[in-house]
Amino acid sequence: MFTPHDHALPCTQAAATELPCRAGLGLKTGHFREVLGSLPDIGFFEVHAENYMVDGGPFHHFLGLIREQYALSLHGVGLSIGAEGPLDVPHLQRLKKLIERYQPQSFSEHLAWSSHGPVFLNDLLPLAYDTPTLNRVCAHIDQVQNTLKRPMLLENPATYLAFQRSTIDEPDFIAEVVRRSGCGLLLDVNNVYVSCINHQRDPLAYLAALPLHTVGEIHLAGFAEDSDSLGERLLIDDHGAAIDLAVWDLYRQALELTGPVATLIERDNQVPALEVLLAEAQQADALLTDAGSQP
Incomplete structure (x- = not known):
């Protein structure tokens, strides 16, 4: 088992192998x-790791x-950590080879599944939060970390539905995965906001229930807005727009709880x-500086 680092330390105390406490x-x-x-x-x-597996x-x-000039974060989208079947070992070996080649400061993956047997689905699908799923996710993360010989960060999901058979609250599920596996947390603030609006939850209460002392990276992104069949507000994590003001505000509040943490500006559509x-990165840098100056 890997022991999670305390990533909430000020930038001056961060380990050399970690990302700089700046925007990326x-x-x-x-x-x-x-x-x-x-x-x-x-x-x-x-x-994204899968774009470089050649x-x-x-x-x-x-x-x-570019790696010669900058720190690097490697973000996976295809491990299917939550899948019912076993992990794709050839995929994991390709990932190991890529990490050995570039020695990134951070590697992360999603709390989601995207494969069923030999079929790969081009989406990050939600999990039922119960004991069998918890055991499976922890076993998969153990396999990943033991193969890579390094801890990984697990990203909280953006979801649009919940399973009736879930018996564990999502933040509690994430906290237990982190505790048992020794992985860290990639805190996607946009995902927190999207999921909490979609499920009518309090974003600050959700944040407070997470193991924030293990956060090694933060993601910020934009979302699209629609409505569900009942006319309720429905947010889609599409990474295709500027970061919403509500997400910026939640990010500021998250930094009050975590201290400064390396923060990624995500934009995958309509780039x-x-x-x-760079202007959005400068905005995040300013909030990181403010967070670092707090007593």
């Missing part, structure tokens, strides 16, 4: 050359050059110019 950006292929040409003042870049090609060429993303 998701690295997009359309920004490769601009990043290398301008070397923007940014804390780190994050990439031996060569232009993606690796550019990522190798704007690099300067637009």
Whole structure:
């Protein structure tokens, strides 16, 4: 078992292997050359592991050059941690090879499932929160961490429905997974807001129930808004818009509980110019500075 680090320490006390307590950006292929040409003042870049699970090609060429200049976070979307079946061992071995190649400061995955037998579903699907699921998720995380020889961060999900057979509250489920497996928490503030609005929960109470002392990275993103069959507000975690003011406010309140933590600006759809993303990163940096100055 891996022992989780106390990631709520001030930046000056952070371990050398951790991400800088600054804002980072998701690295997009359309920004490769601009990043290398301008070397923007940014804390780190994050990439999706599955986009780099090949031996060569232009993606690796550019990522190798950018990795020489910046800290790196590797974010997985295909391990299917919550699946009922066993983990895909060849996929896990490809992930291990990628981590050995780039030595990222952070690796994270989702509390979700996306595969059933040989079928892979291009989505992150919710879990039933009960004891069998808890045991399965912990066993899968143990397998991942033992294979990679390093702790991982587990991201809280954005959900749109809940299982009637769930017997454990979601934050309590996450806390127990973290306790038993020794993994850390990737706190996605947008996911907290989206899920709490969709399920009519209090976002601050949800936050307070999480193991915030194990947070190793924070994600911020935009959402789309719709309505459900009853006309109730329905938020979709689509990463296709600017960060909402309500999410910025919840982020500020989260930092009051965690202290400064490396924070990613996520934008995967309708990706704007690099300067637009850098402006959001600067906004996060300002809040991180404020959080670090608090007694």
